[in-house]
Amino acid sequence: xxxxxxxDHNHELTLKELPYLVRWRxxxxxxxxxxxxxxxxxxxxxxVVVHRVVESSGAFxxxxxxxxxxxxxxxxTNISNYCIGCATCSLVCPNEAIEPEYNxxxxxxxxxxxxxxxxxxxxxxxxxxxxxxxxxxxxRISMLTDPALDAGRHxxxxxxxxxxxxxxxxxxxxxxxxxxxxxxxxxxxxxxVREIYPVMIGSMSVGALSPNMWEGLAMGITYLxxxxxxxxxxxxxxxxxxxxxxxxxxxxxxxxxIASGYFGWDEMIRAIPHMVEDPCAIExxxxxxxxxxxxxxxxxxxxxxxxxxxxxxxxxxxLPSPPTHQTKYSIEEAVAKMIQSMYMAWGFRVPVYPKxxxxxxxxxxxxxxxxNPFAAALSxxxxxxxxxxxxxxxxxxxxxxxxxxxxxxxxxxVKQGKxxxxxxxxxxxxxxxxxxxxxxxxxxxxxxSCVSIGKYIMQAAAGCLGDEFNRCNVCNLGKCxxxxxxxxxxxxxxxxxxxxxxxxxxxxxxxDVELRKVFAPMGRSTELPIGMSDGLxxxxxxxxxxxxxxxxx
Amino acid sequence: xxxxxxxTSSEYFSPxxxxxxxxxxxxxxxxxxxxxxxxxxxxxxxxxxEYPVLSGICSKGGMQVxxxxxxxxxxxxxxxxTPKVKPVKGIQPRDYYFARAYEYPPGFRxxxxxxxxxxxxATRLKLRKMGEQDESIIVFSFYPxxxxxxxxxxxxxxxxxxxLGTDNLRARIILAQGRQNTxxxxxxxxxxxxxIQGFGSMTNGENTAFVPIREYLMSRNFPGYTGYNSDSEVxxxxxxxxxxxxxxxxxxxxxxxxxxxxxxxxxxxxGEAVALMKMALRPLCIDGPNCVIGFTPDGYTxxxxxxxxxxxxxxxxxxxxxxxMSEECGLDSTIPKRDRSLxxxxxxxxMVIVSxxxxxxxxxxxxxxxxxxxx
Numbered sequence: 011x012x013x014x015x016x017x018d019h020n021h022e023l024t025l026k027e028l029p030y031l032v033r034w035r036x037x038x039x040x041x042x043x044x045x046x047x048x049x050x051x052x053x054x055x056x057x058v059v060v061h062r063v064v065e066s067s068g069a070f071x072x073x074x075x076x077x078x079x080x081x082x083x084x085x086x087t088n089i090s091n092y093c094i095g096c097a098t099c100s101l102v103c104p105n106e107a108i109e110p111e112y113n114x115x116x117x118x119x120x121x122x123x124x125x126x127x128x129x130x131x132x133x134x135x136x137x138x139x140x141x142x143x144x145x146x147x148x149x150r151i152s153m154l155t156d157p158a159l160d161a162g163r164h165x166x167x168x169x170x171x172x173x174x175x176x177x178x179x180x181x182x183x184x185x186x187x188x189x190x191x192x193x194x195x196x197x198x199x200x201x202x203v204r205e206i207y208p209v210m211i212g213s214m215s216v217g218a219l220s221p222n223m224w225e226g227l228a229m230g231i232t233y234l235x236x237x238x239x240x241x242x243x244x245x246x247x248x249x250x251x252x253x254x255x256x257x258x259x260x261x262x263x264x265x266x267x268i269a270s271g272y273f274g275w276d277e278m279i280r281a282i283p284h285m286v287e288d289p290c291a292i293e294x295x296x297x298x299x300x301x302x303x304x305x306x307x308x309x310x311x312x313x314x315x316x317x318x319x320x321x322x323x324x325x326x327x328x329l330p331s332p333p334t335h336q337t338k339y340s341i342e343e344a345v346a347k348m349i350q351s352m353y354m355a356w357g358f359r360v361p362v363y364p365k366x367x368x369x370x371x372x373x374x375x376x377x378x379x380x381x382n383p384f385a386a387a388l389s390x391x392x393x394x395x396x397x398x399x400x401x402x403x404x405x406x407x408x409x410x411x412x413x414x415x416x417x418x419x420x421x422x423x424v425k426q427g428k429x430x431x432x433x434x435x436x437x438x439x440x441x442x443x444x445x446x447x448x449x450x451x452x453x454x455x456x457x458x459s460c461v462s463i464g465k466y467i468m469q470a471a472a473g474c475l476g477d478e479f480n481r482c483n484v485c486n487l488g489k490c491x492x493x494x495x496x497x498x499x500x501x502x503x504x505x506x507x508x509x510x511x512x513x514x515x516x517x518x519x520x521x522d523v524e525l526r527k528v529f530a531p532m533g534r535s536t537e538l539p540i541g542m543s544d545g546l547x548x549x550x551x552x553x554x555x556x557x558x559x560x561x562x563x
Numbered sequence: 564x565x566x567x568x569x570x571t572s573s574e575y576f577s578p579x580x581x582x583x584x585x586x587x588x589x590x591x592x593x594x595x596x597x598x599x600x601x602x603x604x605x606x607x608x609x610x611x612x613e614y615p616v617l618s619g620i621c622s623k624g625g626m627q628v629x630x631x632x633x634x635x636x637x638x639x640x641x642x643x644x645t646p647k648v649k650p651v652k653g654i655q656p657r658d659y660y661f662a663r664a665y666e667y668p669p670g671f672r673x674x675x676x677x678x679x680x681x682x683x684x685a686t687r688l689k690l691r692k693m694g695e696q697d698e699s700i701i702v703f704s705f706y707p708x709x710x711x712x713x714x715x716x717x718x719x720x721x722x723x724x725x726x727l728g729t730d731n732l733r734a735r736i737i738l739a740q741g742r743q744n745t746x747x748x749x750x751x752x753x754x755x756x757x758x759i760q761g762f763g764s765m766t767n768g769e770n771t772a773f774v775p776i777r778e779y780l781m782s783r784n785f786p787g788y789t790g791y792n793s794d795s796e797v798x799x800x801x802x803x804x805x806x807x808x809x810x811x812x813x814x815x816x817x818x819x820x821x822x823x824x825x826x827x828x829x830x831x832x833x834g835e836a837v838a839l840m841k842m843a844l845r846p847l848c849i850d851g852p853n854c855v856i857g858f859t860p861d862g863y864t865x866x867x868x869x870x871x872x873x874x875x876x877x878x879x880x881x882x883x884x885x886x887x888m889s890e891e892c893g894l895d896s897t898i899p900k901r902d903r904s905l906x907x908x909x910x911x912x913x914m915v916i917v918s919x920x921x922x923x924x925x926x927x928x929x930x931x932x933x934x935x936x937x938x
Contacts, residue, residue: 152771159871167824171842178809178843183836188812190836203842205825427782429775430846533771535871536821537848541775 023087029118029480030095030110032085038107041081045099045108050489050501053093054108057084083108089121096475096482098491112479119402129402132485132495134300134439134465135394136406138478142413142553144443146452149547149562152533161523161530168525169241170459170538172291173203173361173386175431201386202361204290207234207242208538209450209521211514212391212437212462213267213293213365215247217308217317217329218398218485220502223472223494226510230471232260233515242518243290245462248306248331250274250320256281261289267365268352269295270305271331273321279355288360291386292352296335296345297367299395299412299438301404306331309399312488312497342378349384361386368392368410368438376419380428387433389462390415394439396465396476398495399486412438413456417557420457420541429541433459441466442478446517447524455542456557468494471513472505565755565767566741567876569856569887570897571864573920575605576884578712578732581739582722584886584893588741596742597718598754600763601710602858603919605733607644608710614641614664615683618703618711619690620751621659625699629690636686637668644710644732646725654716654724662710680706680760684787691752691790701751704758710734713754717741735920736858740765753792757799760787761860764802767889768853768872770794772846779846780804798855801847806859813859814927815840817914820849821869823929830930856887862919870911878915878924879906882937885921905936 025031032054046056059082066073085093093110100109122129152158182196192200211231216224227244234240241263248269255261256278266289268275297303308317308329318325337344345364352362363386366375372390379385392412397405416436423429436458440449442465450461468474472494475482485495493505529535532545539545547562548554554561566588568581578599585597608616621629633640642664648656666672671679687705694700703711710732714721718741722728740755755765770776773794780788780800785808788800798820805811805819822841828834851869854876858864866878866887876889880898888894894906905924909915912929915936924937 150771152769165870169825171845175842175845176839178840181836181839181843183839185810185812188814190811190815190833190840192835192839200839424778424782427779427784429778429782430843533769533852533871534850536850536869537772537845539772539775539850540846541778542772544774 023089023121025085025087026113026115027117027121028087028092029113029116030093031113032083032093032099033109033111034083035107036082038105039083040105040107042104044102044104045083048098048102048491050096050098050484050491051094052091053086054083054099055086057082089124092118092122094482094484095479096484096491118480130399130486131402131405131480131483132396132398132400133476133480133483134396134405134478136478136480137394141394141439141442142411143439143449143452144445145549145553146546146559147549147562148448148451148528148532148545149560150545151531159530159533159535161526164530164535166526166529166535168208168522168538169205170208171203171433172206172243172363172460173433174201174383175203175433176200177431199358199383201384202359204243204361205241206290206460207240207518208454208459209461209463209518210242210265210435211244211467212464213245213247213295214398214464214468215249215267215308216251216320217249217312217497218247218495220490220493220496220505221316222502222505222507223468223510226471226505226507227467227514228255228260228264229507229511230514231263233511234518235263238515238519240518240522245293248273248295249308249317250277252320253277253281257284257286259287261285262287264289265291265293267293267295269331270333270335271329273323273329273331276322277320282355288356291361291363292356293389294345294348294352294362294364296364297369297391298365298397299367299391299393299409300397301400302367302369302393302409303333304400304404304408305333307399309486309488314497317497345378346382346384349382353384363387363389363435365389365391365435368412368415370410372410372415372419373422376422376432380423380426380432385432387435387459388419389435389437390419391462392436392438394442395437397485412436412453414556416453416458417456421558423457424541429457435460435462437462437464447521447528450521451525451528452546454538454540455546457541459538459540467514467517470517471510565765565889566893567739567765567767567854567856567887567889568741568893568897569736569738569765569864571736571858571885571887571917571919571921573735573883573922575609575733575735576737577727577730578734578737578739579722579727580897581737582718582727584888584897585718585739585741587896588888588890588893596713596715596751596754597721598713598740598742598756598765599711600704600738600756600758601732601734601736602708602763603735603862604708604710605735606731607642608662608664608708611642611664612708614666615679615705615707616662616664616710617687617705618662618709620657620701621661621694622699623658625694626659628693629700632690632693633665637670638665638686641666646712646727646730649724649726651716651720651724654714654720656724660712660714660725662712684760688786688789706758706761709758709761709763711756711758713751715751736862736864738763738765738856738858750792752790755793755795756857757793757796759799759803760807762799762803762807762857764799764855764857766795766798766853766855768851770797770849770853772848772850773797775846776801776849783808795853798849798853799857801849802857802859804847813863813865813916814914816865817867817927817929819844819847820855820867821851821911822848827930854889863916865914865916866909867914868909875908875910877906877908878917879903880921883921885917885924887915907936
């Protein structure tokens, strides 16, 4: 007897299970085939269908039925070829005949575990709700007794420090004839400190990003420094940096990252004698907000010639970074040693700081760093951070939101009187809803010395399609339709690095104006309002209580 | 905005002079209070310069508690001054206004002054705490050769209320502030000038950076950095922290509260040290707009303001008497016969410093260094 499945398509998914439904309009489609050619995941395929038609020709109605074979676009119901909603098909369609539509009733996560493999993806936490940062507003407006400033004409100094700052009572400063002088005979170590723009581009590696994307970002921040005088810096991500850049004078705008795989560091160490400038700082990655406690993985298909050269590895092999540094077993000893080793590599001229994922235990890490005179900062990456590849469960359910994590770390420093000594860098979901300047200003007022952005710049500078409705998010597959997170030349040639650089510059210049528009009415211009928590209110009493700020409604 | 009047002189003078200048500048204050700090005392305190003077206000019950406490700690009462209070409509008199000179407890008389300062501060803070709940004890200062007087009301009426016109209360440096209440509730502890261990100052303009500055000061583990009923109290404490704790010369107060840009610091001879100071003291940048007038324990008086101060204060006078006013009309009323061409309105980079006895007026410019205006 023939099995029932052959008749009722049981064990197959219906389109309603899938996260995006492709809306294709037969009447507009001219069958050019661009959409099916461009679809990165083969979610749509050209097919032929037979239509029953009723026609009548002649002076009197004489309907006849017949059949016509037509070409059509069909959406796959195979879970391996689900529509990711990237809308590249809409982008290339000349007649607006096709677009994906989000299906809120989808059961995607229930089915996306075929072969016993959990769902992995790139992107960010799929939570479209308004984040805490977007629930904060600036309520201390200078009025009359303290006139607001003119954001357009007043002189603003939007600068911050990256590096360990000595407390005033430990400065090797002596007064001679009424003048302060640095006492060089005191043999006091003065840690290196950089004055930087308070927003940096966070760690995204050459490898996770395409060469065109990384180069575009690098050119953008170099332009900002060299031409516009904005000291914006960029972290490299794990995986080293192009040798040409390491040996150039522009390396001072970059923060090379060392992570648990140590990828790229053979080349880095070999380049040190040839460097003409020191890097801005060194970031030691212990964790990442998007996938706390998880390692990194650059899939084999992304490990092409350039990547293998930079990272010093063979072509076409998976490059896993372990979840932890294998040589590190305690923060007190081993992390301190690693920080010092990095200092030694550059003759104690370069600040070295760790980056951790947001966690309830951040304060424990912080307090160890406070006692380590070499720790230059602490970067905390909240749960809304992004990644090129991770398990969905890690991205969606693991980690700690940045707002309260940062706040409690800052207040802990205040309690110890160390709030100005160890700068806090906040990251994770900054600009999630597009309110970059407001989110940055709020984090600074909660206690951050600097804010790190990743997804925002990918979206703004290169048009990354991802969002919190799981749109696109195939960074891990190397199929990025924008050419941002891929090593496939066919894809990344779509991305013009010059245009990326141009957008980076535009984004930072616009951000600078908006930050002034936030700080000016609050009467702040000379120093960054770090910890100016009286300027903030939350629209929720619970949030205000947790963050120790006022509630306004 | 509050009105400020400070006078430094080679001769002892009455606080009425300050009050008259505040009256001239009356458009700017709303009569919500006046504070006076007198330093380098004359009159009946001239012979008592070594003895710490406790200034404050007590209820009848509070006075008893205060006396008991001072007795218990070994302070011996040496001299009492109380104003001859005259009822004035609108001013609610409190039980007991006083400035009392004490002898140090026996165990402290031979101790170094630093130990004595510590004792005086701890005693003042304890008394403040004892009377804070029911306002039975309010103490403003406890230090040799310094008297503080504060009350709610219009300055002229308060002068009449305290009988200052006929009193022989005199000093060589007097700071006076007519309040424009910007601290919501009227609290005497919120009234300028503020004083701590020989340093006094008063300010006008709101302090936008108040919270981070307060957090920084309160985390210095120094018991005197407390209170902050006014956002301006931090200016006095920054002065104390810079000059007393860190030992910086007075002109570096300017670099602490209004730091230069990195590119400007590079041009300074002391740029290397100033750059380190700027980083280390970043939370103490006041980010104005504020005008600060104050004095140091050794009798230097100064005015400093930040670049955002739209209407700067003014310093001027004659050798032997210099006024520091928030408005020019105040200076005109106090020292009308002066060479106006020597008046100084300290701008973005400037700090005016006048030597004890009002002999020398110098301007410290963060970029250019010192200029002597009057000598």
